[in-house]
Structure formats: C-alpha cells, structure tokens
Amino acid sequence: MTKETLLASVRLFLLDLDGTVYLDDRPIGEMKRTLRKLRAMGKKLVYLTNNSSRTEREYRRKLERIGLLEEGDGVYTSAMATVAYLKEHRKGARVFLVGTDALKEEFSEAGILLDEEDPDLCVLAYDVELTFGKIRKLDAFLRSGKPFFATHPDNVCPTGDGSMPDVGSFLAMFERSSGRTPDLVVGKPFRHMGDALSRATGIPKGEMCMVGDRMHTDIRFANANGMKSILVLSGETTEETMKNFPDRPDLVLPTLNDLL
Numbered sequence: 460m461t462k463e464t465l466l467a468s469v470r471l472f473l474l475d476l477d478g479t480v481y482l483d484d485r486p487i488g489e490m491k492r493t494l495r496k497l498r499a500m501g502k503k504l505v506y507l508t509n510n511s512s513r514t515e516r517e518y519r520r521k522l523e524r525i526g527l528l529e530e531g532d533g534v535y536t537s538a539m540a541t542v543a544y545l546k547e548h549r550k551g552a553r554v555f556l557v558g559t560d561a562l563k564e565e566f567s568e569a570g571i572l573l574d575e576e577d578p579d580l581c582v583l584a585y586d587v588e589l590t591f592g593k594i595r596k597l598d599a600f601l602r603s604g605k606p607f608f609a610t611h612p613d614n615v616c617p618t619g620d621g622s623m624p625d626v627g628s629f630l631a632m633f634e635r636s637s638g639r640t641p642d643l644v645v646g647k648p649f650r651h652m653g654d655a656l657s658r659a660t661g662i663p664k665g666e667m668c669m670v671g672d673r674m675h676t677d678i679r680f681a682n683a684n685g686m687k688s689i690l691v692l693s694g695e696t697t698e699e700t701m702k703n704f705p706d707r708p709d710l711v712l713p714t715l716n717d718l719l
C-alpha cells in the first residue's frame with residue numbers, strides 16, 4: 460500500500476506510545492510537527508497503550524507535559540477497554556482489581572463496583588504497587604474458580620535501561636500457583652480493545668490505522684481487527700526481526716515522521 464492510499468482511507472490513527480511517538484519520554488524527531496499536520500488534515504488521533512499501570516488522567520498529564528497532546532486527541536488504555544468490556548458484558552459485577560490505587564479510583568469513577576472480600580470476578584492489571592498480600596488474595600480467588608480477566612498480555616515493559624516484568628510475567632506466576640490462565644485478555648493484540656474503540660469513537664475499524672513498533676502486539680492487533688497498520692522501526696523491531704513474525708503491516712517506515 461502507498462502512503463497516499465493509506466492516508467486517504469484512514470480517519471483515525473491509533474498511536475502506540477513507547478518506541479512510536481516517544482523514546483524515554485522524548486518525542487521522536489519532529490513528532491510534534493507530524494502530529495500537527497495529521498490533525499490539520501482532519502485525522503483524529505488516539506494514543507493507545509496496553510500499559511494499565513497509569514490512568515487516562517495520568518497519561519494525559521504526561522503527554523501534555525512532553526507537548527504531544529492537543530485538544531481533541533484521545534487517550535485509551537487496556538484498563539479503559541476492560542472497564543468498557545465489564546460494563547457491557549458483566550454489568551453490576553463486583554470486581555477484585557489487582558491494580559494501583561489510582562487505577563482503583565478510575566474503575567470506581569467509571570461505575571465498577573470493587574470488592575476485596577467476595578467478588579464475582581477478578582481483574583489483573585499492571586500493578587506496580589503489587590504486594591504479597593494481593594498476590595495471595597488473587598491466588599485464593601483463582602483457586603476457588605472466580606472468572607479471571609487480564610488487562611493485557613505483555614511479558615515485559617520497556618524502560619530506559621532494558622525492561623521490567625509486566626502482566627504476562629505475573630500471569631506465569633499465577634498459572635504456577637493456581638493452575639489458572641485468564642478467561643479473557645483485553646488489550647492488544649486481541650479484539651476487545653478494537654471493538655471498544657470503535658464503539659467509543661463511532662469510527663469503523665476499517666477506517667482506523669494502528670501505528671506501532673511491536674509486531675506481536677501492535678501489528679497483530681491491527682490485523683486481528685481489520686485495521687490498517689504502520690510498523691515504525693523507531694522502537695523494538697528491525698527490518699530483520701520483522702521477518703520472524705507471520706503478520707505483515709501495510710507500511711513499514713523508519714519513524715512515523717516519514718509518513719508525511
């Protein structure tokens with residue numbers, strides 16, 4: 460696909476964060492100008508991340524601070540997609556949420572009932588405040604057979620100097636201790652977040668383009684949802700390692716700045 464064809468057919472760009480629009484909190488090249496041009500062309504921008512350790516409010520603050528957020532831009536996390544899923548499919552359910560205090564607040568504000576004693580189901584988010592007490596409690600609920608949801612599947616989360624354990628690593632621990640794997644994983648590369656986004660924006664998935672640096676999450680997500688996709692080589696993937704994956708993006712660019 461040419462850049463021109465892609466630009467003409469896409470109304471909404473879904474932007475992965477780390478490795479795509481910024482690296483170590485610094486916008487990649489002329490990213491501010493690129494995004495300004497896309498907005499001027501009438502394209503809607505939604506920052507999309509699997510990382511459920513931060514809330515929408517926290518991401519908005521961060522993106523504003525580094526100059527990437529303008530009025531009209533959206534922010535969507537796997538935690539927000541989980542809330543949307545629960546409200547649609549598990550209305551009124553009492554939830555044991557393993558997540559940060561800020562995330563618990565976000566769930567509560569969205570109308571999800573949190574219950575640490577006798578929940579209907581359990582949700583595992585990226586809890587960077589995880590304690591042994593929480594681990595023990597979730598393990599007990601899982602062994603008693605409560606439905607089990609995870610916000611996203613990433614094994615590791617990139618940092619300035621390598622990576623740190625993410626939800627996928629926690630899932631490996633809970634599988635060892637309880638024999639359970641999640642009944643549902645919400646975030647990229649699965650379909651639920653795409654469906655939730657389409658409902659929230661009113662834009663069909665075929666008119667969305669996912670821009671990201673990871674083949675097995677970003678590009679797989681686009682293909683699973685029937686979206687267009689751009690792989691940028693400004694993060695995790697190189698032209699060489701790209702070949703190790705079965706998915707193919709519509710475009711491969713050094714950075715998103717090369718689209719315009």
Ligand SMILES: [Mg+2]
Pocket residue numbers: 475476477478479671672673694
């Ligand atoms: Mg990334």
